[in-house]
Amino acid sequence: xxxxxxxxxxxxxxxxxxxxxxxxxxxxxxxxxxxxxxxxxxxxxxxxxxxxxxxxxxxxxxxxxxxxxxxxxxxxxxxxxxxxxxxxxxxxxxxxxxxxxxxxxxxxxxxxxxxxxxxxxxxxxxxxxxxxxxxxxxxxxxxxxxxxxxxxxxxxxxxxxxxxxxxxxxxxxxxxxxxxxxxxxxxxxxxxxxxxxxxxxxxxxxxxxxxxxxxxxxxxxxxxxxxxxxxxxxxxxxxxxxxxxxxxxxxxxxxxxxxxxxxxxxxxxxxxxxxxxxxxxxxxxxxxxxxxxxxxxxxxxxxxxxxxxxxxxxxxxxxxxxxxxxxxxxxxx
Amino acid sequence: xxxxxxxxxxxxxxxxxxxxxxxxxxxxxxxxxxxxxxxxxxxxxxxxxxxxxxxxxxxxxxxxxxxxxxxxxxxxxxxxxxxxxxxxxxxxxxxxxxxxxxxxxxxxxxxxxxxxxxxxxxxxxxxxxxxxxxxxxxxxxxxxxxxxxxxxxxxxxxxxxxxxxxxxxxxxxxxxxxxxxxxxxxxxxxxxxxxxxxxxxxxxxxxxxxxxxxxxxxxx
Numbered sequence: 001x002x003x004x005x006x007x008x009x010x011x012x013x014x015x016x017x018x019x020x021x022x023x024x025x026x027x028x029x030x031x032x033x034x035x036x037x038x039x040x041x042x043x044x045x046x047x048x049x050x051x052x053x054x055x056x057x058x059x060x061x062x063x064x065x066x067x068x069x070x071x072x073x074x075x076x077x078x079x080x081x082x083x084x085x086x087x088x089x090x091x092x093x094x095x096x097x098x099x100x101x102x103x104x105x106x107x108x109x110x111x112x113x114x115x116x117x118x119x120x121x122x123x124x125x126x127x128x129x130x131x132x133x134x135x136x137x138x139x140x141x142x143x144x145x146x147x148x149x150x151x152x153x154x155x156x157x158x159x160x161x162x163x164x165x166x167x168x169x170x171x172x173x174x175x176x177x178x179x180x181x182x183x184x185x186x187x188x189x190x191x192x193x194x195x196x197x198x199x200x201x202x203x204x205x206x207x208x209x210x211x212x213x214x215x216x217x218x219x220x221x222x223x224x225x226x227x228x229x230x231x232x233x234x235x236x237x238x239x240x241x242x243x244x245x246x247x248x249x250x251x252x253x254x255x256x257x258x259x260x261x262x263x264x265x266x267x268x269x270x271x272x273x274x275x276x277x278x279x280x281x282x283x284x285x286x287x288x289x290x291x292x293x294x295x296x297x298x299x300x301x302x303x304x305x306x307x308x309x310x311x312x313x314x315x316x317x318x319x320x321x322x323x324x325x326x327x328x329x330x331x332x333x
Numbered sequence: 334x335x336x337x338x339x340x341x342x343x344x345x346x347x348x349x350x351x352x353x354x355x356x357x358x359x360x361x362x363x364x365x366x367x368x369x370x371x372x373x374x375x376x377x378x379x380x381x382x383x384x385x386x387x388x389x390x391x392x393x394x395x396x397x398x399x400x401x402x403x404x405x406x407x408x409x410x411x412x413x414x415x416x417x418x419x420x421x422x423x424x425x426x427x428x429x430x431x432x433x434x435x436x437x438x439x440x441x442x443x444x445x446x447x448x449x450x451x452x453x454x455x456x457x458x459x460x461x462x463x464x465x466x467x468x469x470x471x472x473x474x475x476x477x478x479x480x481x482x483x484x485x486x487x488x489x490x491x492x493x494x495x496x497x498x499x500x501x502x503x504x505x506x507x508x509x510x511x512x513x514x515x516x517x518x519x520x521x522x523x524x525x526x527x528x529x530x531x532x533x534x535x536x537x538x539x540x541x542x543x544x545x546x547x548x549x550x551x552x553x
Contacts, residue, residue: 023500030496031482077491195405198377199443202403202411204539205376206439206450206477208506211537223445223488238490 031219032243037104044103045095047128048121050110053102054095056133058086063140063166064133065090065330066126068097070147073221073249075101078240078311079146081319088327090142095129097122100245105214111251115259118252119155126156130163142166142330146313151175151263158266166333167270168326170277171285171310174293175264177256187231187284187310200224217246232281232309240314264296273299275329277322281309301329355385355395357421357429358462359517359552365389366553369399369524373546376539377403379413393421397435410442415454430459437475445488450480452506458513466516471528476506506533509544517552524548 028034036044036053043055053075065085069076076094086092096103098110098121112118130141143164145153150172157164173183191197203223209216222244276294278285287304294300303325308318355367365388371381383399398416402408417435424430433456441448453476460469480500489495511528527545531538 023496023498025480025500025502029494030500033492033494193378193404195407198403198405198411201377201540203376203441203448204541205413205475205507206441206448206452206480206502208477208502208532209537210532210534223443241491243492 026213026215028215032215032222033102035102035104035243039102042102045129045132047095047132048098048124050098050106050125051104052095052098052125052129054093054129054132056091056093057083058091059089060091060133061135061139062086062089062091063142063330064130065092065142065144065166066129066153067092067094068126068143068145068149068153069094069101070149071100071245071249072097072148072252073100073245074148075242075245077101077242078237078314079149080239081313081316081323082144084323085327085330088331090330091133091139093129093133095125096242097245097248098125099248101242103245105218105245106247107212108247108251111248111255115255115261118255119261119263122152123156123159126152127160140165142168142333144168144170144326145172146170147172147310151180154267155261155263155265157270157272158264161266161270161272164270165272166330167272168275168277168329169294170313170322171279171282171290172293175267175296176262177260179293180256183284183289187228187282189230214247218244221246221249228310230283231285232279232283233311234315237311237314240311267296268298271298272333273301273329275326276300276302277312277325278302278304279309279312279318280304280306285310355387355419355431356462356464356467356515356517356522356552357393357424357431357460358427358464358467364520364552367522367550369548369550371399371401371524371546371548373401373544373548374541375401375544375546376541377405379403395419395421397433407442411440413437413439417454419456427461427463428459429462430457432457433473445485447483447485448480449483450477452477460513464517467514469513471509471511471513471526473509474506474533475509477502507531507539508533508535511544515550520552522550522552524550 023030028038036042036051042053044051045054067079067082069079075096083092099106112121141163143153150169154169154175157167174180207220274297278290290302294302305312305318305321308315312318312322367385369383373379379401381399381401385395385397387395396418400414402412415435415437417433419431419433422430422432435454437452437454439450454473456473458469458471460467482500483497484495507530509528509530511526513526515522515524525547529543
């Protein structure tokens, strides 16, 4: 009887007992930073019904340069080198897209029912950001997008060809869904037996996240970072990210996989010259891939940044080469 | 202090524990130990070794311990140790019902963090056992009790305010539903297990939503 009581006590303790630990996993700020709706000190704007983390540099009446980060599900921190473009007189605008970075977290339903609704929400967010910073209707709008941000920037320019007067696209994986899938496949050395695989899956046994558990989902997504020898990028760069958006990433890929969008649809109506930047060390982005992906643009200049990979705007070695080219392009518009 | 208590309790529980891959019809006073080697899909490809010792008392009890690591370039950066016991609850003819309780110690390392976790796993199985083979069904609940996080400089360079230390999970654990089958050839045996993995609220799954295992056992 005594043994049974001890066993019962042990089982109760193991499963239901109050484990008074130092910290709680569901408390924002412990493992991942707080978002704008949790920390009023963060710069933000209410746009299209969502509170977005955003800031801008440069003269308020300068040409708006809207910087679009990658992912989906990354944030703009890795693009902050671009704020140096404010020294050239541009109003350089950054924002974390809905549901990622330090922007407000949203449920899956907040991304629309299909990829076309989702893309329209992304467009409306950009329009809202433009409206937030624009001081006059005459103020020009340029877009600079990296990776997924390059895809989004292209699609935005295709939808609003009369609004966008300059477009810098940096290494988008593809613009049509088939090319995006091919690029993702070529840029990841994914193996069921590899370290990347077990880094992604092994933690699931003790870091359990339900579908609305943004803190844990974002944390799990964020700690997957690893150097990628194929794309030549280093996810461990200091001040390279704030907080991943796991749901934003998941729902974007799920909707795109169903809807198979062509993000270049309508770009034939965009007649502004485009600067298309890619990197030398991204093995998944050889010259012929850059030419293929950039081919839908009416007028495009390709520029390859030597000595760096996909993070060509983040690493100083790449930025110091890309920056003068970007300035030359912007000033020439 | 409570963390220490939990750890001690888990270790004590492990001393009372027994194996989950026991052929109850085969084990007797002269054949009451086994070792096993497994290749599994269990939150990743894993390799494991284990040991079982069966006490043939009124309520037969098996002690169990196993050690497994996932595949990958860094073989020992992640691991799992399970120790515990399985109690044969009842027998009706060739049908046996058993329940197990395992203490789990596991470690996970990536470029950004090292996580050390203590957990527990409760298992309930029913099976039809013959000396040469058995078929069974299993349900188990794996709960992460407490985890210690230590982040690397790479993570702290991005989020200096990250709080290292012990954490209590806010949600439950994972539930596994599956079947198992085994065939014995002399002292040797092959065990197959497969099933589904769901989170506690049954509305989502891990990245790998199922498990499978192929094991070799040697009994003596």
